[in-house]
Amino acid sequence: MKNSISLLLLLCLVLATSSQAQTMKINMDSAVTTSHAVTIKGQRITYTATAGKQPIWDEKGKPIAGLFYTYYEKTGVTDRSTRPLIISFNGGPGAASCWMHLGYTGPRRLNIDDEGYPVQPYGVRENPNSILDVADIVYVEPVNTGFSRAANDTIAKSNFFGVNADIKYLAEWISTFVSRKNRWTSAKYLIGESYGTTRVSGLALELQNKHWMYLNGVILVSPTNLGIVRTGAVLAANMLPYMSAAAWYHKRLPGDLQQKDLTAMLPEVEKFTINELLPALSMGGFIDPAKRQQMVAKFARYSGLSEKVIAEHNLNVPVQFFWKELMRDKGYNIGRLDSRYLGIDRETAGERPSYAAENTSWQHSFTPAINFYLRETLGYKTDLSYYIAGHTQPWDRLGANTDNTAENLRQAMAQNPYLHLMVQSGYYDGACDYFNAKYNMWQMDPSGKLKDRMEWHGYRSGHMMYLRTEDLITSNEDIRNFIKKSTPKPGQPAQYAVAAEASSKGSTSVGQ
DSSP: OHHHHHHHHHHHHHHHHHHHHHHHTOOSSEEEEEEEEEEETTEEEEEEEEEEEEEEEOTTSOEEEEEEEEEEEETTOSOGGGSOEEEEEOOTTTOOTHHHIIIIISSEEEOBOTTSOBOSSOOEEEOTTOGGGTOEEEEEOOTTSBTOEESSTTSOGGGTSBHHHHHHHHHHHHHHHHHHTTOTTSOEEEEEETHHHHHHHHHHHHHHHHSOOOOSEEEEESOOOTTOOOOHHHHHHTTHHHHHHHHHHTTOSOHHHHTSOHHHHHHHHHHHIIIIIHHHHHHGGGSOHHHHHHHHHHHHHHHSOOHHHHHHTTTOOOHHHHHHHTTGGGTOEEOSSOTTOEEOOSOSOSSSOSSOHHHHHHHHHHHHHHHHIIIIISOOOOSSOOBOSOOOOSOBOSGGGOOOHHHHHHHHHHHOTTOEEEEEEETTOSSSOHHHHHHHHHHHOTTSSSGGGEEEEEESSOTTGGGSHHHHHHHHHHHHHHHHHTSOOTTOOSOOOOHHHHHHHTOOOTTO
16 A cells, blocks of 8 residues: 555656656747748749747746747848838737738748638648738737747736737737847838737837837738727618628629629618618617618618518618528528638528638638648747637736727827828628728728828638638738838938928928
């Protein structure tokens, strides 16, 4: 008995020591750099890829987390001050950076077909549309995404998992990264997708006011509501243009609308939404019955749904119901993030789909590709699991973490005449829809004085518009043009000037 107890204690000690040793191997400040080449738009680009971790420190200088990143830098550049730096985030919150990394702007792209569906064998190939020809890029993984982790389990999640907590520590990380890589003199851009748009909108002001880092541009890919509150009639009405786009794609609209091109048809729907549907919804049950029936008929015409279900929902059709209802008679539901995708539920009855057809497809292709690429191509060896998503809950959005990021971005743009904004949306995105992305811009700039530095672009796909090859080409070219547009001319000051004064002095202001 005594020997058994001793043996058990010894085994526990060995296991504890082994566990401690494994934990100590997780280096929070390390990197591996490799050399590569890619052909972009017919030009052969040589570059280095650095995959590694950089710490986050607390106020006492103690490391509390190690953030994984992948940094691409074009070789042969003698003056980095003339080469922009793109700092890239994905969303979730809790989504890894692999989506835009291997899907959009990076020098390698996962194997998918031209519409974005998985193909085998899994893996990556050259991305001939990467923006590495015009800018260096760093893909950042916040805590508990990718290979990023807190230093240990005793570190409070509140340091990381909240709207403004996330912005605060990531701004500190970016400042350190820019210093380490000697990029302070470079033009700098933030790009974020989905919740990443909340992140980078807040970072624009945090970097500017707390770290004195001034940006040239912010790119929002499939933006969230950015803290702009939508309730009641506005919340209900704003979804109709997206519904109309999805119905057009699946050929569920009347013949006269269906025969029009998508972008020729949508302005009519947007006009109806603003000028007729929104006022009608504002009247609620007190709207004139004849007017109500007119609105029901028009809603049906533009959405592809029946007048019956629209009337039953009092003109306020939940988007989840739309995903289930549009193709119900064909035995399918449509995707949330990309409504081109079809799903099959156990029953055609119900109020919403039982799973997200598009997200399942994307996980299918991205998970094996990113694990293979980081470990084998870039040589980053670790036993950690690569967290694609789902490890950052609960996420605090209240009190000190209240989302005010649209106003953050507006303030940053007002304070910095160099700062430009570009928004990219997929017409078939039902989660971060294109019309609400436009609405963000309208509400961000009530004075109208910033709109000349704002632009919006739409693409014929969904949330990850770049997965469709045609949109990959166009959207990356839009980024190139945005960088060119937001690069000031030599000697051009960051100042506002009244047009008459600027003319009399023979100067041009960035704010004009």
